[in-house]
Amino acid sequence: MMDKPEIRPSEGYMTEERLMMQEMARDFAMKEVLPAANRLDPEKGDIPQDLIDRMGELGFFGILIPERFGGLGLGMFEYCLVAEELSRAWMSVGSIIARGNMFYKSIPARTDEEKLEKIKLMAQGKYLGAFSMSEPNAGSDMASIGCRAVRDEDEWVVTGSKYWCTFADRADFMQVICRTSADPDAPRWAGLTAILFEKPRGEFPQGVSGHSIPKIGYHGWKTYELAFDEARTPAYDYGTTGGAFKAVVSGLEGARAHTAARSIGLARGALEDAIAHAKQREQFDRPISDFQAIRFKIASMATEVEAARQLMYFVCHQIDNGHNCAKEAAMVKFYAAEMAERVTSEALQILGGAGYTTLHAVERHWRDARLTKIFEGSSEIQQRIIADTLLGKPTRD
Template sequence: MTELSEERRMIQDSARVFTRDRVRPAADRLDPVKGEIPRELMEEMAELGYFGILIPEEYGGLGLGAFEYCLVAEELARGWMSVASLIARGNALIGSLKAMTPEQKKVYLPRMARGEFLGAFSLSEPDAGSDVANISCRAKRVGDEWEITGNKYWCTFADGADFIMVFARTDPKVDPKARHKGISAFMVEKPRGKLPEGVAGTVIPKIGYFGWTTWELAFDKCRVPAANLIGEEGRGFYLATAGLETARAHTAARSIGLAQAGLDDAIGHAKERRQFGQAIGAFQAIRFKIASMATEIEAARALMYTVCEKIDQGVRCDKEASMVKLFASEMAERVTSEALQIFGGGGYTTLNQVERHWRDARLTKIFEGTSEIQMRIISDHILGRA
């Protein structure tokens, strides 16, 4: 496995201490009651620079790479996956960086790096999930503004964010052979704590991923200044997919963090829980489970490091990014399930946090492209498209 440099080790250690002292206690307290991530915790994350890890130094960011981004995400996910996901709300525009105008970079990026301008991502729709090109939400030019109308789904943090990145179809004519064309991206600015004017929302009831709210949104002639168009009109699909390699490595990091949290909790329980006159960690069945869990985590981590190195070197690695996302997310569900099993009946209660790791790990197989989508991408690279 890649040996971490001293600088990267310091970044990892700092994130680990922050998670131990601040993130995990907040999660243990708030997740059971579906409470929101505290604003003061976000402010502390901003002070640590977590919202600007990928943002260039000239705009106030740390100017680091996918490797450091994933190191931090993995550690945060050991405490609460929602917090590990939150850092993307400041680094989220990095995939669109090349498409932004110099003026937009000067206005948006420094505020994002300071944690003062966090975003939500609104791409999916009721009929456009994995099939992103099926977007039907429309934007019509009206003078110096765009008017957005349509429904969006799975928009997490829509209320708490300072802006929503919305993808809508600006060309009413859909080419059946090139459905991805004609989609544009818009920066919809809004007051923190509210939805934008012209947008109504319904909360989606989830089984996990607590700490923030996920919404179904209905845009009804929502007005956006023409200057808030990100990139070229009609090329929003390419913006949505530009950062997928980093996003999938980030999901792998979150998956690994969840699995490590499950393993950590299971080891602690195996040492303390006594049955038949001895700690259950003395029984071969439990010892072998832990050995297998630890091995799978290390394998996923090694693959993630390799993918991150490729991303930071500018080497195209969409196949490898899909591989690590697939392997790490599937591994996380297995490992957290085994951790829950080691807890026995106690694992199936909210008295122990292992059930949170398990619930959240299940989601990693779905978002940022389902496991089935990853397998299609990988097999297309190996065998060619069917």
């Protein structure tokens, strides 16, 4: 009889190709991303351009881009696999890969040939986008967007304010969600369009000004408040005028899986650092890893990380196989984000006073984990989605 093959965790998901990709991403994250994060995050420095270029060489910006466009032609599973590894070192690096993978379907181009060339550059990390949807008075309620775009022959003219636009300075183009219809009889979510602005790196488009928002975390790149003062841009039209709401919503399952992957990476980084510290730190003539209180903390932390990871794998598998999983995507985003804050906080507790300094990465993981409960739909929004799926919409008077 043949010997039974070795059983690996998640064997049904983890093919040899995926294991190789995971190992490659992990090696890059620990050898190249982590040292940069430890050096730059305490001073709120930006992700170095040479690190972005290296990620482009490795194909990280083109994981989801079809092979015919120069990408790897892989799925959400591989995308999130890489995002977890990068986020274990620095969440901002785990996030920046979305600036290629999630943008290739809508870029500023006049012809199919121009679009193809730009997508090929995007897959190499040489043509990246920024997304601007939120406003001072519009966040979870996308239907409240008030930034206006008016058509003037073959151009859009945009006026209004935007908030929380990350990478607006270093991107090659911006997707800006604007209101293009004010029909009082239409639903509130109708009449929204993604307006595309191409621009030089390091600058804003003409007619756009902005300033960096002071953040407590998510360093490595800047996040902006933007003001559009009759800013003009060509009317690149791919048949999406007025349909931005549905387009954004259709991409939320993948975005939420990506946030779960980032959350898991953060939590795993904190867990690994806590384990290493517990083995090295001695009190009362023994390593603190001998104490049951610490051992049980680590056992609970590891269990939560793995539970979130397995749910993420399932959601990615469903997305890649074309199955609707809005409820499960909300669940994994909700659970992983909440888990990440708990685990990183417990890790900081294990490090004690050392954890409350910028000398150790755990405080970075802790600060960044707090954001995962807010962006890509807050925890409360995810709970609402889950509850509405299970119970139906709330009754109204």
